[in-house]
Amino acid sequence: GQNIDQPTEMTATEGAIVQINCTYQTSGFNGLFWYQQHAGEAPTFLSYNVLDGLEEKGRFSSFLSRSKGYSYLLLKELQMKDSASYLCAVRMRGNEKLTFGTGTRLTIIP
């Protein structure tokens, strides 16, 4: 089975940087995804990591350590529109389905 943990809620200040952590336990790991979801809307893809290291995409970066079963999503220059839930999801080898964590609700304050 899989177990994915991420903090339930976080608060950060506009213009600052925030790091959202995700730990997972799974066999046959084949990729970790980050999605953003605004309340009542569809999740939208942010990033994908399958090898160790940092993937940067604009204000968002995602890091993976497979040996530690750990990932983080780094958001820089926070904007009010970044207030949303951030979902960590893991894919296993030989299976295309994604297993999602319960998500981290991020609130940006002025």
Added chain:
Amino acid sequence: DSGVTQTPKHLITATGQRVTLRCSPRSGDLSVYWYQQSLDQGLQFLIHYYNGEERAKGNILERFSAQQFPDLHSELNLSSLELGDSALYFCASSARTGAYEQYFGPGTRLTVT
């Protein structure tokens, strides 16, 4: 706009009834995934179809069934509905098996009264 469409957007029905949710994947995508999202459970994988064939099943109840048609659209059938089935149901598609990204539709909000 992800390119994935779902109908209806909202659905209100009574316990014991049966409903059908419809999903059209992005043009060219062969894979369709169904997810259920309720307040206390997060996003839960239900089932995956690839080019008309079932590929993987998650914690999908026996009262639920799905299929993917030759034109690649998919339907999720929910029967003998219970109050606990109230949730957002998302469909997602991806271009091929093992593709990196799943694109989610806007969802169908089902309310069972």
